[in-house]
Amino acid sequence: MKLFASLTSPYARKIRIILAEKRLPFELVVDSPWEGNTRIPSINPLGKVPALVTENDEVFFDSPVIAGYLETLDATPRLVPNDPLDAVRVRQLEALADGVTDAAVTALLESRRPDGQRSELEMDRQMEKIDRGLDELERRASGRTWLHGDSLSLGDIAVAVALGYLDLRFAHHEWRDTHPALAALADRMFARPSFTSTRPPVG
Known part of the structure; x- marks a missing residue:
């Protein structure tokens, strides 16, 4: 591949x-x-x-x-449950995390537009999406080790990737202070070899 x-x-x-x-x-x-x-x-x-x-x-x-x-490949671990409804729940976690990432990417691109073309209103709108998404993810992460079930899932990966992207592009966003469950999840995920080996370059 x-x-x-x-x-x-x-x-x-x-x-x-x-x-x-x-x-x-x-x-x-x-x-x-x-x-x-x-x-x-x-x-x-x-x-x-x-x-x-x-x-x-x-x-x-x-x-x-x-x-x-x-x-679909014969490879473990399985990151999406076999049960159809549980699979949808994990996919929704992925969609929520990707939505936070989408908003962050949009805000970043808007911030890079030339003076006079940049919309502060649009940037604020995207940051509000990020904050609402993080609040919902914090609610789902509270009191849990994993976001779904008792093992790593696609939802955990997608959420941690979104949080890592916020750290990369919006270091001033102090999401950890108000989202302790997500901060704990991020710490666990960022320590995994799969995350350390894919850490993006700064710049």
Whole structure:
């Protein structure tokens, strides 16, 4: 398998972590859709990372879809429960975490627009989404080791990736002070080899 990814993309990091947790071999192809010579649009028509090319040259893109494909392979640990309803619950955790990440990415891009084009209102709107998402995740994490069931799931990975992205791009956001359960989850997750080996470069 080949994974086309940017080293700073939180969505690509989620997939790299899943691959590491499942010990699935793959070739990492570092490519950014923001570069002029990027190959990403020829692989993913939406021009986004990550994109996964299987050994049969089938392409999967969008991180929830890639995560779903990886669950079909004969690799452990299972990160999505077999029970259909429990699977939906874990997928909802992933969606909530990805929503926080989406808002953070949007806020970052808005903050980088030139003076006169940047909208403080839009940035505030996205930060409010982040805060509401974190509040809900804190509620779900309180009193638990794992966000669903008694073992690591896709939900834990997606949430920790979102928190790591906030640390990378919004270091001033003091989410730990008001979300102790998430802070504890982050500390546990960030210590895992799959997270330490995929830590994004600063800059």
